[in-house]
Amino acid sequence: MRSTERGAFTREERKAALWALLIAGVIAAMAMMVQQWTQPSLGPWGADQASVAMPDVLDAQPVA
Structure with a gap:
């Protein structure tokens, strides 16, 4: 085969x-580093809203 x-x-x-x-690898590495420092957003179900009960919602119970 000829070169x-x-x-x-x-x-x-x-x-x-x-x-x-190379750029994609750097972006992925930076995203992994940033993820270590931040907590995921849970929206209205975050830690400060976890104990708030929703009106007219019953606890889950088996049908039978």
Whole structure:
């Protein structure tokens, strides 16, 4: 096989793909670091709202 044969992708395309993978990896790593420092938002069911009972809602009970 000759080394001058043209491949599926050009050198510029391979370079762009490498940069895209590198940037995606950095973004994923940063997201994982930020996730360690923050708590998920539970909206109205958060810790300060957990003890509030909803009106006209009964506790779950078996049918039989």
